[in-house]
Amino acid sequence: MxxxxxxxxxxxxxxxxxxxxxxxxxxxxxxxxxxxxxxxxxxxxxxxxxxxxxxxxxxxxxxxLAEACRRRHRIVVAFLLSLGIDEETAERDAEGIEHHVSTTTLEAFEHALLQSQSGK
Amino acid sequence: MxxxxxxxxxxxxxxxxxxxxxxxxxxxxxxxxxxxxxxxxxxxxxxxxxxxxxxxxxxxxxxxLAEACRRRHRIVVAFLLSLGIDEETAERDAEGIEHHVSTTTLEAFEHALLQSQSGK
DNA sequence: TAGATAAATTAGCCGTGTCTAACTTTTGAA
DNA sequence: TTCAAAAGTTAGACACGGCTAATTTATCTA
The missing domain is CATH 1.10.10.10 (Winged helix-like DNA-binding domain superfamily/Winged helix DNA-binding domain)
Structure with a gap:
């Protein structure tokens, strides 16, 4: 909450x-x-x-706390978008997912994001 | 629950x-x-x-319901593993994430999984 | 087979997050 | 400047998911 x-x-x-x-x-x-x-x-x-x-x-x-959450939120949304998910779904799912993403997983998302950008 | x-x-x-x-x-x-x-x-x-x-x-x-959940769980775990996340973290995070993954996102995970397998 | 142990249930409590109904404070327009 | 509407709060209820303590049922073993 x-x-x-x-x-x-x-x-x-x-x-x-x-x-x-x-x-x-x-x-x-x-x-x-x-x-x-x-x-x-x-x-x-x-x-x-x-x-x-x-x-x-x-x-x-x-x-x-807000800053950390917003950063994490942005990463999760960007990652979902990079998978080809539509914006509305990405926003909605991120809202739920972000609270269950460990630092390790968040870093993996960031890393995958960089890959997808370089190879876009 | x-x-x-x-x-x-x-x-x-x-x-x-x-x-x-x-x-x-x-x-x-x-x-x-x-x-x-x-x-x-x-x-x-x-x-x-x-x-x-x-x-x-x-x-x-x-x-x-159990069958649908187990299938979804397997997909989420496999997807996290494909990002290079360790097994323990993948299991732990999947437990939380799986309840917030829409059908759209689950399909995107499956799709990404196929890509990573073909290009492994 | 009787009695001890393990498993399960019941009763009653707590914190969280939600609601409705009723009240108070603030605000803005006549 | 007053007073009605909007915003906010308080009080009291409820469901959920957790707990401990006490009780009941089932199981195993001597």
């Missing part, structure tokens, strides 16, 4: 300037109270900083 | 002749009461047939 949330929060801050519960709820297909509860868990975990009724900010730890 | 269970149950029936809660608990690193509870959920879902204190059997639906 935490990974998906910080990833999305980082995206929203970048594109919209701030992250709001209502947007998070829409993107995850979940109701607002669920977001409230999960954000407070993130806060308890030290990933997020926030006051009630205000926008959500990432702590340094949150920002670092 | 259901997928992992029927997959293992099918394996146990093949190798041991029957599937017993104690074996399932060991393989999943979980305590026996957890297995009891999950088996009864599987039964409620029509995937498993069984009487208390007896071995566990798959229904037709359970057998079909």
């Amino acid at each position: 935490a990974e998906d949330y910080v990833e999305l929060i980082a995206e929203l801050i970048e594109s919209r300037g701030e992250a709001r519960p209502v947007e998070i709820a829409e993107r995850f297909g979940v109701k607002p109270p669920t977001v409230t509860k999960n954000i407070s868990r993130l806060k308890a975990a030290g990933l997020v900083r926030r006051e009630p009724y205000r926008a959500i900010f990432l702590t340094d730890a949150g920002r670092e | 259901a997928e992992d269970y029927v997959e293992l149950i099918a394996e146990l029936i093949e190798s041991r002749g029957e599937a017993r809660p104690v074996e399932i608990a060991e393989r999943f690193g979980v305590k026996p009461p957890t297995v009891t509870k999950n088996i009864s959920r599987l039964k409620a879902a029509g995937l498993v047939r069984r009487e208390p204190y007896r071995a566990i059997f798959l229904t037709d639906a359970g057998r079909e």
